[in-house]
Structures are given as structure tokens and as C-alpha cells.
Amino acid sequence: MDTDTCAPGAVEPPDGPGPSAARAALLVLADGRFPAGGHAHSGGAEAAVKAGRIRDAATLEAFCRGRLHTTGLTAAGLAAAATAGLDPLDLDDAADARTPSPALRAAARRLGRQLTRAARAAWPSPELDALAAARPRGAHQPVVLGLAARAAGLAPLDAAYAAGYEAVSGPATAAVRLLSLDPFDATAVLAGLAPALDRVAHEAAEAARRAAFEGLDVLPAVSAPLLDIAAEQHAAWPVRLFAS
Template sequence: MSRAALLVLADGRFPAGGHAHSGGAEEAVKAGRITDAESLEAFCRGRLHTAGLVSAALAAAAAAGADPTQLDAAADARTPSPALRLAARKLGRQLMRAARATWPSGELDALAGKFPKGAHQPVVLGLAARAAGLEPVDAAYCAVYESVSGPASATVRLLSLDPFDATAVLARLAPELDRVADRALEAARRAVGEGVDVLPSASAPLLEIGAELHATWPVRLFAS
């Protein structure tokens, strides 16, 4: 195993399509919920403890060997918004392309065949980590970091926020990323033996509502 593979997988320049998505930040900026670094931090913290936790648990469970088909169904059940389900599958499809080219894997090939329009991104992320020789904890960390780094990067573009301030937000959230990754890993380990129903289902209704509103916009900078 090369732990450096985690740097490749978590790198924002890895061609997994995340640069085209704001994680709900674009709608939040327009609604006035994100206006500066302080409100960005609050938004990212809320996203981390809800969508981030769920994604990290799904990714860690996939990396630990849980049934990816069941995990995909669990992801669907935990994503009420059709717009967010569509975005997750688009991201999953793009990540699948990148992962199969980088770390060829029979498990990735099988999942791609079963979900030709894309499996949920966290499930693909977990199998990609597994194919790269990484551990479930690595998949969890990758997912929690993505949950906050995407909105932070998008807000720099949306508000012309100082990138130093956005990076400082991520640094301040680092201890909470550790705690959420630990919770996700514990749930993933249980899911392997007890089934996917034990995975967290933390909800963020405002993110779901915002995603549906965002999907109706005729002009937008980000896909979600």
C-alpha cells in the first residue's frame, strides 16, 4: 500500500468532476446565507456533520468490503432531493472514469457495469480507495475533506473571497473533520457485519431544498 495514493485521490486536480459542483454553496450565496469567511465556516460545519458524515460512512463501508449495491440503495434513501441524487450519480460516473484509468479494478468494473449512469459518488470513492490499496479510514477522510473543500473553493469564485481566508476556514475545521471521520469509520465497521441500516442518516433539509431551487435556475456557475 502507498499512502501517497491518498494524496492523488484527494487532490482537487484529480479529474473527478468536483470542480463543477459547489456543494450547495452557490444557492447559499445567492440566498445570503454565505457572505464572508465566518458564514462560510458555519455552512461548512453544518455540511460536514450531515452530508459529510453520511458520505464518509458510505465511502468507508465500501472500502471495508460492504456490498456496494446495498450501499448505493442506502445512499439513495439518505438523499431525498432528486437534484442531489442526480448530482451524486454524475459525480460518481466521473470519478469512476478517473479511478478505473488510475487504479484498474475488477470491483470498479463490476460497479460500473451495474450502474452505467453512475453509482453514488461516496460508494465509488470507497471502491476507488480500495483499488488504490488504501484503508477505510482513508476513504472516510477523503469524503469529509471533500464535503467542506468543495464549498470553500466555490465560495472563493462566487464571492471573490480571499483564498487565504477560505483555507483558514478549512484549517479551523480540521479537528472536527477528525471527529467526523472517526464516527464514520466506526459506523462503517458496524455496517460490514450488521448491514447498511446502521449507517448514519444525518439530514440537512436546507441543503436539499436549496438543491431543488438551484436546479431550476436558467443560469448558474456550478452544476450543483
């Protein structure tokens, strides 16, 4: 449950396929231009801007830091566990239990479906095929992300990095459009969060390693009340720039 005790390096070498030999594939998977539909989602930033909770670079930083250590950590744990080879359908159920907002469950499944399509083209895999067949309307995006990383020969820690980075890059990119924030300032926010992302990714990968022996309940389930509440409000808006 500690969010700040896992130092980088505390994770043992991953036991996923192709130990860290395939690092370059992470650049493809985590690239904002990877055609998985993420650009259409603001990660809660659109609702937070409207409510005045994101106004400038400082409030964007606080928003992203909170999101990284809550739902970002949770997503990173699920992704790392999928890369480590834990059952993706059980992980999908665990993701449902960790997502009380139906708007966010729907968004996660929509993103999961789009990512499945892109990942099956990039790294064909019977495991991705099986998940797509079992969840035709889409599995939760972090589970698909972890399975895509596995198909690409990446390690659980790599998937945790990708999930954690998405948790902050989405809102930062959206804030540039929503607030006309200086892109240099938004990038500086992301750079400033890098050490925190290192810790979160390692904590998530360590939890995934334990989950293989102790069960999925040891995966992080950290939640952010305002993200859930605001997502429901956002879903009810008649006109939105972003899908979530």
C-alpha cells in the same frame, strides 16, 4: 447517532486491503486536481450565497461545519463501508434512501460516473468494473470513492477522510469564486475545520466497521434540510455557475 463522542484513535486498525501501507495514494485521490469533475460543483454554496446564507468567512465556516457533520458524515460512512468491502449496490441503495433531493441524486450519480472513469484509469480494479457495469449511469459518488480507495489499497478511514474533506473543500473553493472571498480566508476556514474532520472521519469509519456485522442501517444518515431544499431551487435556475 452521537456526532461528537468518537475521539480520534477510537477506530481499530482497518481490515481493508493493504492496511495503511498505501497512504500516499490518498493524496492522489483527494487532490482537487484529480480529474473527477468535482470542480464543477459547489456543494450547495452557490444557492447559499444567493440566499444570503454565505456572506463572508464566518458564514462560510458555519455552512461548512454543518455540511461536514450532516451530509459529509453520511458520505464518509458510505465511502468507508465501500472500502471495507460491503456490497456497493446495497450501499448505492442506501445512498438513494439518504438523498431525498432528486437534483442531489442526479449530481451524485454524475460525479460517481466521472470518478469511476478516473479511478479505473488510476487503479484498475474488477470491482470498479463491476460497479460501472451494474450502474452505467453512475453510482453515488461516495460509494465509488470508497471503492476507488479500496482499489488503491487505502483503508476505510482514508476514504472517510477523502469524503469528509470533499464536503467542505468544495463549498470553500466555490465561495472564493462566488464571493471573491480571500483565498487565504477560505483556506483558514478549512484548516479550522480539520479537528472536526478528524472526528467525523473516525466516526464514519467506526460506523462502517459496525455495518459489516450489524447491517447498513447503522451507517450515518444525517441530513441537512436546507441543502436538500436549496438544491432543488438551484437546479431550477436558468443560469448557474456550478452544476450543484
